[in-house]
């Protein structure tokens with residue numbers, strides 16, 4: 001058990017990335033009750049946007065200098081694609097039957113994957129992402145790797161800024177109003193189309209931050225990285241209570257921790273050797289999801305649907 | 310003498326192929342209370358939602374304060390001075406009473422004026438003042454109705470539209486709401502009132518319109534309609 | 549409104565499908581179909597996109613060069629060969645579909661591929677039924693030729709149409725263990741595999757041989773293909789005190805695992821089979837892979853005098869992918885098919901007979917020639933008789949061969 005602090009840290013780093021992506025699912029769902037299944041690919045394009053910025057910078061630029069620019073480039077790419085998707089795929093379908101936007105989302109997700117696969121240079125296999133050339137740092141019993149350092153700084157900042165934005169800003173209040181009652185929000189003078197677009201954009205920025213965390217952590221980005229990450233993040237959003245931004249972050253962390261602990265310790269339980277280890281981690285994560293949803297169908301922090309007046 | 314604040318001419322509204330409002334015309338005069346009565350499904354709510362831009366008319370004109378509203382998007386209409394307290398209240402349940410009121414003033418930039426108006430709403434409905442930090446979803450139906458009216462007033466509207474403010478309320482609560490309407494009128498607010506409770510509504514109205522299956526079938530002053538035989542029969546439950 | 553919704557939807561979907569279609573059509577440069585004469589197609593099945601595609605493309609273009617050479621040298625008079633590459637995306641189900649479509653194309657008289665043992669299992673029966681010869685340049689799972697009970701000594705050949713130019717894991721895993729305990733002096737190995745036919749088989753053989761050679765196993769675990777995050781596993785390996793990590797699987801996961809292991813400050817080498825022997829392993833894994841080891845079948849193609857012409861052609865044509873691992877074996881596999889076509893045609897007065905497929909299977913079984921990657925002939929199970937193996941190590945960012953030999957047991 002002496003590895004426990006390290007394993008918890010592993011779970012938190014992993015979970016932070018899930019949480020950042022989950023914000024995008026949850027914000028859009030909270031406002032338009034749409035599951036944007038293309039969000040995983042918006043995350044992926046953010047990674048490629050950031051990589052592109054790095055590649056066009058002069059060779060040998062310090063990564064600490066490049067990172068802010070990569071962040072801007074990645075976020076710009078993600079936001080552009082998310083806004084395009086919202087404007088041209090989802091908005092025209094907003095009054096259509098529920099299945100239509102869902103199918104559009106899946107089509108868009110495939111199209112984005114294939115577009116990057118075929119059009120981005122050498123993207124048919126994973127592209128190498130720059131690495132912070134230092135670390136690991138030792139903190140008590142825990143090793144923090146350079147890639148995780150970015151996550152460690154970025155994720156909490158993002159969360160705090162978002163919480164303040166939603167609670168304190170005018171747009172944030174408009175966002176809450178739109179989520180609770182879009183028609184009445186319009187009666188207050190809120191341009192709900194703008195608010196919906198803003199939700200997509202914020203989700204995209206968070207996805208781009210997550211994509212950089214991912215790139216730094218694994219040293220690569222790939223055209224298909226959005227599929228699994230998106231699925232995990234969606235799970236996190238549901239686990240935390242879809243529609244609730246704190247739920248998304250909490251769901252991400254719980255999922256990351258569950259995976260880490262399942263990988264690390266389940267095989268130590270007598271009679272469970274066969275059901276532990278890395279390969280079984282996603283299974284345990286889904287077992288957890290099912291358990292939570294059985295006990296709390298609305299997710300950890302979700303409001304019951306009945307609360308929606 | 311009385312000037313028209315709102316003039317609706319030959320308005321038609323449809324849900325898909327089904328026409329719910331079939332060419333109605335009516336006027337709301339400055340400083341008056343105008344009432345639309347009619348049975349369930351007559352098209353009253355549809356009319357109000359069209360006036361505030363949530364629905365688009367298929368034909369006709371809406372002239373408000375000299376400006377055509379037909380193509381103005383919903384979120385820009387409140388800025389022109391038209392506020393709408395919707396049927397079923399539609400307060401924001403997970404926000405506090407105060408946050409709800411402040412959303413009513415979403416487009417206003419005059420912070421001191423907003424604070425003043427919040428206090429005025431609390432003066433009008435003291436119970437809201439006592440619970441200002443409470444989530445609006447926890448209020449009783451009557452209290453929610455007060456909040457919805459207070460919120461609509463927060464935009465300092467030229468015309469206040471109230472859709473069935475007494476629906477589902479206890480008689481005492483209903484009296485309180487009706488008294489408030491009288492008070493608002495006395496303060497010079499122009500009101501377009503939709504009610505099922507015809508007796509109460511007509512007795513405080515200057516002008517009344519009776520709607521039936523998407524059309525206006527009868528017009529008159531509140532007093533005239535109250536004494537009209539067919540109105541008494543159909544809407545006041547007398548034989 | 550409705551029309552507009554449908555329009556948007558169909559644009560999105562068609563867009564997706566079109567781009568997909570563009571992607572799957574690999575650049576097959578067919579060597580000039582002459583109007584006269586017969587065209588014989590050699591099918592290729594390998595992952596040409598996504599995971600492991602670098603290696604898959606090496607197979608495709610290895611075959612392409614063999615076909616180009618045969619056409620240029622007119623190896624079979626009156627016959628023009630062409631290549632039909634199909635992408636299996638490393639998926640058994642896709643591989644099976646590809647096998648069915650190759651069988652249905654009557655011009656296909658032989659197939660080179662697939663890359664993955666798991667995919668091969670799903671294809672074998674399809675080819676067997678159609679009497680179509682299949683030569684894998686890379687499948688190393690012993691069960692593919694020797695049946696499921698090969699380990700207990702009961703070797704039964706399941707499919708007479710299946711051959712391979714790569715030697716098996718039974719030798720690779722044992723050769724790796726020999727090197728690890730003998731040359732590298734490792735005593736305590738952590739063993740991880742990806743649960744796939746190839747990876748799990750290889751890891752199992754390594755584990756047995758390593759213990760037999762006097763080593764101990766510090767721990768075992770499994771990963772799933774496509775996994776990216778190994779932080780938890782890395783912590784486990786680190787705390788186990790292992791002095792090496794053996795990984796049964798492909799380079800995609802292995803390079804990330806090695807990278808994350810070294811990033812966490814555990815400097816033990818990762819050793820794997822030919823599945824990780826790829827330039828991509830080093831480029832994606834970065835500096836962390838320095839010192840890592842792999843075994844591969846045969847002798848290093850770069851060092852073979854017989855392969856220099858092939859390498860030059862590959863580079864001159866600027867083909868994508870990695871010829872280093874299986875390019876030479878793919879060339880030899882295609883050549884075995886071409887030679888069988890030649891002898892079948894020769895025996896039939898220069899024409900391709902109607903039962904050519906069955907005769908070509910017999911022809912391949914009798915293959916006996918010097919290929920560019922070594923001698924080519926097959927034993928009674930369809931396995932290559934060439935038992936050369938090589939250990940490679942990442943040195944200065946490149947795989948460098950450190951030991952070559954024939955495994956003797």
Ligand SMILES: Nc1ncnc2c1ncn2[C@@H]1O[C@H](COP(=O)(O)OP(=O)(O)O)[C@@H](O)[C@H]1O
Pocket residue numbers: 324327329347348349350351352353354355356
């Ligand atoms: N969203 C809607 N979709 C389709 N039909 C509707 C919708 N809302 C109302 N209607 C129909 O339009 C007609 C008028 O309804 P409404 O305006 O709500 O009447 P009222 O407010 O007078 O009771 C009714 O026949 C009602 O069934």
Ligand SMILES: [Mg+2]
Pocket residue numbers: 350353354355396473
């Ligand atoms: Mg109504």
